[in-house]
Amino acid sequence: MTPPRLELSGIRKQYPAVLANDDVHLRVLPGQIHAVLGENGAGKSTLMKIIYGAVQPDAGSMQWNGQAVQVKSPAAARQLGISMVYQHFSLFETLTVAENVWLGLERSIKLAQVAARIGEVAHAYGLEVDARRPVHTLSVGEKQRVEIVRALLTDPQLLILDEPTSVLTPQAVEKLFVTLRRLAEGGTSILYISHKLDEIRALCHHCTVLRGGRVTGEVDPTRESNASLSRLMIGAEPAALRARADTQGAEVLVVKGLSLPRQDPFGVDLVDIGFAVRAGEIVGIAGVSGNGQQELMAALSGEDPRAPVGSVMLQGRDVGRQRPARRRRAGLHFVPEERLGRGAVPTLSLAQNTLLTRTGSLGIGGWIAPRRLRSLAVKLIERFQVKSGGPDAAARSLSGGNLQKFIVGREIDARPRLLIVAQPTWGVDVGAAALIRGELLALRDAGCALLVVSEELDELFELSDRLLVIAKGRISPSVPVAEATVERIGEWMSGLFPGGTAPTPPLPEPAERAHA
């Protein structure tokens, strides 16, 4: 019998505040696509860093093809045949694909050889990459392919992928899966880190579930349901969302002809954005990040008050040039995607953080009454089940999910006419995500208009009544969620919608690829 490719036993890693891994066992067979499933903070990243040699465990042993090994550094891991593709790319934008790959290799190899090898590997695994193109001209999916090709050039026996689909359109995800299956058939083991249940069930042969740093399950994902997997992952099933109401009111937000040149050189120009949000409905905006979401949010929230006259109307009033505080008084509230440092000041207490958007408790001349601040914070903590050290706890002492509950709660509690939420459950554990989504639906049922921007399509399909797609600073026509399909939205995400821009045509096929 061949020994397992990788076997970890009794892995333990203690950080000052948390026990990240506790007695973790993991067994990966040759040619196996092995999922590691867990919520944010379950210890997945720490475990991968241990395998890749970036972090040393406090206890436990590691066997590689039956031999006991100690991986002291990522370089040592690569020597063994372990490659890792991180969630965030590490590519130089101004260099070409081949140059980027070349950087990580020995100096003795010629650039032309590298380009040829890239062509071979790309062809063998169906990863279309043109070695001569500068990286900045590539789409996100193409950049990820470059990262994978770079990892494959070393002929790894184990490939680690950390949340690889978070930046991909559904079509690109399908393509990635084809490649990964082909790799596994060739005998490469794959460790696939994710919290997306559907993907794991579609792709992986085996699944190890982590919760709170410990292994809580070893299952065959193809035989599990989403519900049973999520039970293993969070210890409970997420609460089912209530049926949607279909009462729809007057138009609360009307955006018309909103064009804005970028402020930041790396930003996106908004081009002729137009849509409306009615009272009692949730409109979702889908799109791959970096397609103008940030810029649109800034123009709507008032952080960027340069909108053309008449392009942003709130209940018939032109608010496009008003500051955030004035828009808030008119009933427009906003939850930004960054919690720490934007939605809340990390070092200030929860009570003080209510002051960012809630000024109702202020006395004459802007007098701050600490008692009233604290009572507002206590009310939010109770109503939205925020686990914290009380109203005086610093915002940064809360977990991501609890802080998000607090921030979303702070805005919901203000009884807005229009609530704009960016990434409502980004990096939030499943329990908190369910609570937040439930609260958003309840707010809609109470007659508020909601605009939700998210990169998670599942979430948008679950929450929204109508969907829009933003691509390259343009917005698609709206489609009722009942008529939308993942395929269609996926196509729109690459700009293929009426009035959108098609993606830039790929360069002609390089001649050498034909021979490879």
Next chain:
Amino acid sequence: MLRLEPRPQPSRALSLLSPLLALAVTVAVGVLLFALLGKDPLRALQMFFVEPVKSLYALSELSVKATPLVLIALGLALCFRANVWNIGAEGQFVLGAIAAGWVALQAGPEPAWLGRGIVIAILVAGVLGGMLWAAIVALLRERFNANEILVSLMLVYVAILLLSYLVYGPWKDPKGYNFPQTIVFDAVTKLPRLAPRLRANVGSLIALLCVAATWVFMFRLYRGFALQVGGLAPLAARYAGFSAGGALWTSLLISGGLAGLAGAIETIGPLGQLTPHVPVGYGFAAIIVAFVGRLHPVGIVFSAVLMSMFYIGGELAQSRMGLPKALTGVFQGLLLFALLACDTLIHYRVRFGADRFAR
């Protein structure tokens, strides 16, 4: 082996203890220094820590030194909390002194209708002078994004040269034997003293009022809150809709005004005339005062008193023990160094030996 390990939560106890620890380290290094210089360390320490508080007279002198430090440091604390790095308080102090001096020179022995009210006019002039100098910094920063650290520092030298020009030129006392100084201001412009024969004056009371006012502004007023959010998390300030320009102007005007007030108090208090020696470094020492006082109004009072003891102790050590005057600066610098080092302990704990879990 000594190792630093991050704490899960910053330690509250140590954030209060750290200034005391820093003082202890400063004293220890001081003792070593005196011993190396061949002086009696105990006697030297006495100069710094006993003599300045020994008598009512000594305390009065202490208050004269501490008053400008408190006033300037209050304004700086506000700036630093707003992430505006005004390090040119010395220049704003000098401009305050010049403006105050100009009004005092106009007064004459019997000011037309103001009477003793001229003192208030002089103090207001000082505030406006300091504000004007700080406003230049704010304007250049807002219009041209000019770095406020450089601009405010450079303006210190402009202010000092302006003062020199005035006292060497147009404002020179014609009967002053060509010394670079203005006439001694008329008695009516003098800041009232707290007791006869003591130099302590109402300036100290004004400073304490400003301490209370700054505390209220920082911790009880929405404007003060908005200012500090801008310093702590600029994106959160943008999200909340607090204007960055507003924070820049508010903090610089308040800080310039307070430094100018300190300059005016110094001019019509202990000095009584303008000379090229008006700037003695209060504006720079106040930076240390502000940080040692934890950018907190009450903490600033304590640290200003401590710094004043160093000033007076340094002079005494020079006159009575023949130690160099530079010692004052050495002590002040040591204290800030030690404080910054001790602050590490707020976020980290020291561990001895190797990693607990290492194999």
